[in-house]
């Protein structure tokens with residue numbers, strides 16, 4: 001499949017998507033988001049792929065939604081056209097997605113990174129929700145996901161002042177899982193994704209589903225949900241294999257069954 005705004009490759013059991021609109025610092029538009037969703041869904045459906053990495057360039061993961069393309073929209077066009085409506089479908093991909101962020105992750109770029117399951121940042125990364133400087137607010141979940149990730153104080157600070165957070169502050173705040181030197185970013189993200197891809201896919205997908213449920217359920221309901229999934233995994237061959245391999249002091253050979 002030929003894409004215009006992204007590059008797609010596989011590295012073993014890992015699907016790698018590179019955002020590729022360098023002249024616009026990977027600003028997100030309908031075409032790029034449709035391609036990204038198509039590529040992510042294709043990896044999701046491919047039994048050989050166990051995890052997905054989304055990355056950008058050294059300078060920018062993505063500098064936000066494309067301002068030049070949306071600047072002339074009026075309310076009725078935005079509302080009736082459901083502007084950016086389908087973009088958060090990236091969050092419906094079932095296999096784990098890692099955002100490997102170098103440079104700017106601003107506005108929709110920060111929001112896209114937060115739709116992924118975790119973020120590995122280069123020491124050059126800068127995160128922000130600068131929409132307020134444009135006379136608008138985040139529209140792809142920034143006020144919601146950022147607040148859940150870093151708490152009200154930092155989320156208000158970023159959304160109201162439009163300032164950027166560097167990689168260290170983002171890690172301290174809980175937005176980012178790890179910070180690595182920029183030269184090691186892709187390899188670190190691929191290695192983490194390969195590690196995930198080596199585990200049993202049913203358990204990986206259930207772990208992701210269960211962590212995500214913690215955003216939506218009360219603690220008691222979430223724990224009940226987790227317990228049902230935990231019990232259900234005793235029905236898999238891979239649970240038998242994983243525990244037998246531990247007892248026999250050997251490497252597990254998972255079959256995703």
Ligand code: CAA
Nearest residue numbers: 023024025027063064065066067068107108130138139140
């Ligand atoms: N949309 C469209 N084009 C963009 C863009 C964006 N979000 N961000 C950068 N570009 C373009 C610039 O217009 C410029 O194009 P030209 O060469 O044709 O002039 C090119 O990318 C390079 O950008 P700069 O020259 O500005 O590069 P810089 O290094 O001086 O600055 C930057 C980098 C600080 C990231 C700056 O580009 C910037 O502030 N970008 C906008 C960030 C922003 O406000 N993002 C939020 C968008 S709104 C949104 O995302 C809403 C939502 O929640 C869905």
